[in-house]
Amino acid sequence: MQKTVTPSGSPRDEAYNFAYLDEATKRMVRRALLKAVAVPGYQVPFGSREMPLARGWGTGGIQVTAAVIGPEDTLKVIDQGADDTTNAVSIRRFFARVAGVATTEATAEASIIQTRHRIPEAPLEAGQILVYQVPQPEPLRKLESSEAETRKMHAWGDYGPMYVRLYEDIARFGHVATTYSYPVLVNGRYVMSPSPIPKFDNPKMHMSAALQLFGAGREKRIYAIPPWTEVKSLDFEDHPFEVQKWDEPCALCGAPDSYLDEVITDDQGGRMFVCSDTHYCEGRRDAGHRGRLLGTDAGRALARDGE
Amino acid sequence: MYVAVKGGEAAILATHDLVAEMRRGDTSVPEVSTAQIREQMSLAVARVMNEGSLADADLAALALKQAQGDAIEAAFLMRAYRTTLPRLGSSQPLDTAAMAIRRRVSATYKDLPGGQVLGPTYDYTHRLFDFGLTGTSDAPPSAMPSDVALDTRMPRVPDILGAEGLMEPETPPEGDPRPFDLTRDPVEFPADRDVRLQALARGDEGFLLGLAYSVQRGFGGNHPFAGEIRMGEVPVEFVPEELGFAVDIGDLTVTECQMVNQFKGSKHVAPQFTRGYGLAFGHAERKAMSMSIVDRALKGRELGEAASYPAQQDEFVLYHSDNVEAAGFVEHLKLPHYVDFQGELELIRRLRRELEERIAREAVESGVLPKAAE
Numbered sequence: 001m002q003k004t005v006t007p008s009g010s011p012r013d014e015a016y017n018f019a020y021l022d023e024a025t026k027r028m029v030r031r032a033l034l035k036a037v038a039v040p041g042y043q044v045p046f047g048s049r050e051m052p053l054a055r056g057w058g059t060g061g062i063q064v065t066a067a068v069i070g071p072e073d074t075l076k077v078i079d080q081g082a083d084d085t086t087n088a089v090s091i092r093r094f095f096a097r098v099a100g101v102a103t104t105e106a107t108a109e110a111s112i113i114q115t116r117h118r119i120p121e122a123p124l125e126a127g128q129i130l131v132y133q134v135p136q137p138e139p140l141r142k143l144e145s146s147e148a149e150t151r152k153m154h155a156w157g158d159y160g161p162m163y164v165r166l167y168e169d170i171a172r173f174g175h176v177a178t179t180y181s182y183p184v185l186v187n188g189r190y191v192m193s194p195s196p197i198p199k200f201d202n203p204k205m206h207m208s209a210a211l212q213l214f215g216a217g218r219e220k221r222i223y224a225i226p227p228w229t230e231v232k233s234l235d236f237e238d239h240p241f242e243v244q245k246w247d248e249p250c251a252l253c254g255a256p257d258s259y260l261d262e263v264i265t266d267d268q269g270g271r272m273f274v275c276s277d278t279h280y281c282e283g284r285r286d287a288g289h290r291g292r293l294l295g296t297d298a299g300r301a302l303a304r305d306g307e
Numbered sequence: 308m309y310v311a312v313k314g315g316e317a318a319i320l321a322t323h324d325l326v327a328e329m330r331r332g333d334t335s336v337p338e339v340s341t342a343q344i345r346e347q348m349s350l351a352v353a354r355v356m357n358e359g360s361l362a363d364a365d366l367a368a369l370a371l372k373q374a375q376g377d378a379i380e381a382a383f384l385m386r387a388y389r390t391t392l393p394r395l396g397s398s399q400p401l402d403t404a405a406m407a408i409r410r411r412v413s414a415t416y417k418d419l420p421g422g423q424v425l426g427p428t429y430d431y432t433h434r435l436f437d438f439g440l441t442g443t444s445d446a447p448p449s450a451m452p453s454d455v456a457l458d459t460r461m462p463r464v465p466d467i468l469g470a471e472g473l474m475e476p477e478t479p480p481e482g483d484p485r486p487f488d489l490t491r492d493p494v495e496f497p498a499d500r501d502v503r504l505q506a507l508a509r510g511d512e513g514f515l516l517g518l519a520y521s522v523q524r525g526f527g528g529n530h531p532f533a534g535e536i537r538m539g540e541v542p543v544e545f546v547p548e549e550l551g552f553a554v555d556i557g558d559l560t561v562t563e564c565q566m567v568n569q570f571k572g573s574k575h576v577a578p579q580f581t582r583g584y585g586l587a588f589g590h591a592e593r594k595a596m597s598m599s600i601v602d603r604a605l606k607g608r609e610l611g612e613a614a615s616y617p618a619q620q621d622e623f624v625l626y627h628s629d630n631v632e633a634a635g636f637v638e639h640l641k642l643p644h645y646v647d648f649q650g651e652l653e654l655i656r657r658l659r660r661e662l663e664e665r666i667a668r669e670a671v672e673s674g675v676l677p678k679a680a681e
Contacts, residue, residue, distance in 0.1 A: 050631070
């Protein structure tokens, strides 16, 4: 049942320009993208348009995707790592309608992957573009509420307060108590928010072969990590960065090394842990890997085996 | 029982059908027409035009119908449509001094050239239900035109003060450049007045009302006087490039408010009155008044005042007054966050475990073990 590329079922909606945005707007977004790629990790202000989807629901990512997508592209959209979450479905439908492009759930077959909160488990390849939806592009916002001030802090490389915050966690808890939106230093210059991906995914950004583009629609900022760029999660020599681990493997595919979602199975405290990356999980099951609960009622409900 | 958390395309499509059903309500009740909304819900239509930044009463009525009367959802529809429209150009500045007045009041002068014109206002109604409105009536409204025509000259109150040199002059920046367009370019801070006024004009009425109220109650330094509020029709003029002269392209109903505030002066500026400005589509007095108070509060930086209160801080006001953006971001919390929440679950379990281990360890070290049975 491995999903492959789905050609766009119906022709695109001719009432709108290809990929919804007009060409002048796309050019404006592309200019911002070029600047962002040239200055990795720097937040480029752009004339974010009002979109037919709500702010906070991916309008930044959608504008970036609309600016870079072409008729030959194959698009994958994930939310929480899954292709079938409601908003991912909604965004994929949007592009199928206004761009008429082929869509896929297979990570390797997608030329553009728009994501919210996750990086796929399978390593990305050269030529692929990962587009992140970003709610708050400013990693320093919780430390300094003024945009005028945080821009100065970036200009001066004044990242002391961020290290102090991490240090305070260590002094209090013995380790850094940030699990997502864990700040990174890009290309040795700008501290950047990786968007609210779990810190588990941070290492995948480092020296990635793929181009990583970030769009924050409501906050009107674009930033980028070009391929093969150093991305370092902030840490201390005596308290090196570490990622989450689980005590058990995925209950469906048995993967010992993927990010797991906790699923409540009853009201008696029963729970199971399954891959958040649904395509990765399906791929492993197709390859014969079996988790503890595959084939049980709970497993069937989650594994979409009934199809 | 296992509850599936992942939804699909069929479920999304079904929500669209359910919304349509809920919008229509009881089908034994006649459907409301957009013309009825436009004519009989004109204050709601004005609010949607203001917050949707688009002067089109028919579209605003459609938006209200489609959104079941939800003003913010209706403004969102207006903006999503507006963003696709090509920009042909900018009109000439509106001349509100030339307004065909329907209402004009000043709280700073008992009488003034042109007089006070109450016009249609709820100000002096008693808020008692008119149960006659529960039914329908064919009787035409009884308002009769006055025998005396309004004065053709209705100078704006700040202009009267300005003639005496008591009002801060407001002149366009050098060269009168085209104003910033915050729907096309990102706002940078500190924001200039054209940007601020634009943001306030499309800002949420309730949010601006609260901010204006905060200025009056003590979270702000100014005491505003309603120098003038006027409402009526103003002509819109446009200069097509191929003609080279201004053409009247129609009338707009607008409400304008100019608040007069004292300013004690500074080392280099003599004491004078300062102005807060509000302008809104349609009859929207509460909006125009709130806007003018907040506009004045935001002028503090130019006047050398401290920005101690929320209404005086441009970043705070401009970022948070946009209700379409605010609604989107607050409501995006409905989207799944279980990946991040999983991280938090893991962290809080770990922190609790570490705390329990530490307490147990310290108990052993200090020798105050729970006493064994004696």
